[in-house]
Amino acid sequence: MGVQPEINQRDLRSRPREIMDAVQGGQSLTVTRDGHPIGQLVPLRRRHRFVSRQEFAAMSRSAPGIDLDRFRADQDATADTYLDDPYDR
Template structure:
């Protein structure tokens, strides 16, 4: 694992666009002030919107088995069977 490049607080202020562009492109930095590490700039993980069928199948192989009858019983127990009038107090 390689160490993150260090940038000073002043660099962050003066080169913010350049540094933020680098963070957006996956680079991380350790921010320092007076020679002391004070924080990290790291890219946010991007949420994936699609998982292929093969990847889903591979992830599901080790999943626990579901007892369908117990699952349905739990749903029935949690679900309020009686409709309520939303205007009734």
């Protein structure tokens, strides 16, 4: 990971559109005041909020199969089999 470019607060005030366009384009910047770093401008990670039915079906086709008996055995082996009250001590 390389060093982030620095901008001073004067640049931030005088070139806000250019700077915000750079951040929106994926650029991270360190903001300085009097030559000292005081903050960072970093792009937000974009999340997919919706997966189409076709996309979900395509992902499901390539998913590994599940052996339900083995899955249940794994759950039983790791589950707490004691039914005692944890506050009853």
